[in-house]
Amino acid sequence: AQSVTQPDIHITVSEGASLELRCNYSYGATPYLFWYVQSPGQGLQLLLKYFSGDTLVQGIKGFEAEFKRSQSSFNLRKPSVHWSDAAEYFCAVGVYNFNKFYFGSGTKLNVKP
Amino acid sequence: DGGITQSPKYLFRKEGQNVTLSCEQNLNHDAMYWYRQDPGQGLRLIYYSQIVNDFQKGDIAEGYSVSREKKESFPLTVTSAQKNPTAFYLCASTSSGGSQPQHFGDGTRLSIL
Numbered sequence: 033a034q035s036v037t038q039p040d041i042h043i044t045v046s047e048g049a050s051l052e053l054r055c056n057y058s059y060g061a062t063p064y065l066f067w068y069v070q071s072p073g074q075g076l077q078l079l080l081k082y083f084s085g086d087t088l089v090q091g092i093k094g095f096e097a098e099f100k101r102s103q104s105s106f107n108l109r110k111p112s113v114h115w116s117d118a119a120e121y122f123c124a125v126g127v128y129n130f131n132k133f134y135f136g137s138g139t140k141l142n143v144k145p
Numbered sequence: 146d147g148g149i150t151q152s153p154k155y156l157f158r159k160e161g162q163n164v165t166l167s168c169e170q171n172l173n174h175d176a177m178y179w180y181r182q183d184p185g186q187g188l189r190l191i192y193y194s195q196i197v198n199d200f201q202k203g204d205i206a207e208g209y210s211v212s213r214e215k216k217e218s219f220p221l222t223v224t225s226a227q228k229n230p231t232a233f234y235l236c237a238s239t240s241s242g243g244s245q246p247q248h249f250g251d252g253t254r255l256s257i258l
Contacts, residue, residue, distance in 0.1 A: 041185065064244045075149075075235055075249035076188075083244060122187065126243035131176040131195050133247060137187035 034059050036123050038136035045113050046144045053108040053139050055123030064126035065106045067097055069119045070138075076122060082106060093117070118143045147172045151236050151250035157258045158223065158230060166221045166253045168236035174248070175241055177219035181205060182233040182252075191234075194219055223255060231256050 035058045045051050057063055064083055068076035080091025087099040097108045106123060123136040149170045158164045170177065176195045180188040190203030194213040208227025213219055219238075223230045233254050237247040 066246050068249075073233075073252070073254070075151075075251045076237075076247075077249070078246045081246050124247075126245075128243045131193065131239065131241070131243050132190075133178075133243065135180075135188040137185065 034125060034127060034134045036125050036134050036136040038121075038123055038139050040139045041137070042140045042142065044142040044144060047115050048112050051108075051110045051113045051117070051141070053121050053123075053141070055106045055108065055136060056104050057106065057123070057125045057134075058104065059125055059127075061128070063106075064128060065097075065099060066124040066126065066133075067091065067095070067106070067108050068122045068124065069093075070122065071119050079108070079121075113141075113143055115143045115145065117141060149236055149238055149248055149250035151234075151253050153253060154251070156253055156255045158255060159258050161225045163222055163224050164255070166223070166234055166236075166255070168219045168221065168250060169217055170219075170236075170238045170248070171217060172238055172240075172248060173216070174238035175216070176239045177213070178237040178239075178247065179203075179209070179211065179219070179221045180235045180237065182235060188235065191221065 037056045066081045067079040070076045079095050082099045120138045120140045122138050152167045178193040179191040192211040194200035210222045235252050236250040239245050239247045
């Protein structure tokens, strides 16, 4: 069965520090992978997506993610965090041909001044 | 601008009452989804529809109903059978296949009076 695990519920980093949010997935074929960000009381906004090809993908707002098939991971990174990055982040996997998506439980990011 | 519109933003339900949440999209997407979001639980799929006049139950469909009479519209009814309806409800759409990211509305927060 497909599943997505985000092992960190909360993460706090200092402004200007680097960030890595972890995501592990369980899926039998090559996955379609996504990272979304959600501000309080808002919907989800797509940060980046991986379909195939280059395993390092660039997204909006300076985020990037690396697909590692051997580790079933798709971790999100940012070299220098800004206070405006404080939000909740969701990793998701898409099931091709079934139009279904599976989401992790989210990681809430706090940014210290 | 294309997007998804959810209304109302806030909704209150009385005991024994059915309420309907609206979701409209002008992205010409075939697939539409309803998710429920509770703190710490990520997004849980209620119903989804891949085409007009067809829909499937998600993981937590009990106490909810939907219709898909038009491509642009996918309303969700929270029935009196749903004993714990207080949550944030998100509507999403995508073009096809599970390989394209979902677009999300800004959500409806439902509370019990």
